[in-house]
Amino acid sequence: MxxxxxxxxxxxxxxxxxxxxxxxxxxxxxxxxxxxxxxxTAEKLTEYECGFPAFEDSRSQFDVRFYLVAILFIIFDLEAAFLYPWAVSVFKLGWLAWGSMMVFIAELALGLVYAWKKGALEWE
Known part of the structure; x- marks a missing residue:
């Protein structure tokens, strides 16, 4: 039980x-x-962030490329967040840490090349 x-x-x-x-x-x-x-009141309910009324419905769909660029930015921003602590302590950690980071950077580079070839970084 x-x-x-x-x-x-x-x-x-x-x-x-x-x-x-x-x-x-x-x-x-x-x-x-x-x-x-x-x-x-009418003044409190007006647009206050951009200063002018919206051009179209606020529930309109965004282009998928916007989300792809946002996701790619987050991925490479996290790479920078992992890269800094590694760079500070790489000499204390040794060759294994250096090799692990090179594998990590190679994986990210492959991802970038893949996204580039698929056209995720092209904006019209």
């Missing part, structure tokens, strides 16, 4: 996290209603 009491701390943690996250979301909205801070 399985002892389920070992899962009690996890369930308590999830319960506390759910209660706190709900409180941080809903209590400010409720407080704004009761204190009078929630007074929507």
């Amino acid at each position: 399985v002892d389920l009491s070992q899962y009690l701390p996890i369930l308590l943690f999830l319960g506390v996290a759910l209660v706190l996250s709900s409180a941080f979301v809903f209590l400010p909205m409720i407080a704004a209603r009761f204190t009078g801070a929630h007074k929507p």
Whole structure:
């Protein structure tokens, strides 16, 4: 028979996290209603980030190439994040660390060549 009491701390943690996250979301909205801070006007509901009304529907689809460029940026940004700590400690770690990083960089280079050949980096 399985002892389920070992899962009690996890369930308590999830319960506390759910209660706190709900409180941080809903209590400010409720407080704004009761204190009078929630007074929507035409000026408050206008566009405030870009300064002009949107040209088209905000739910329009983006081109897939936008997402490809974003994913490639994240991949190579993470490469830089892994490359810096390695460069700081490569002389202490030895040849195995150097070889591992060269394999990592080669894999990323192959990925870049593949994306380049598929046309993921070309923008019209």
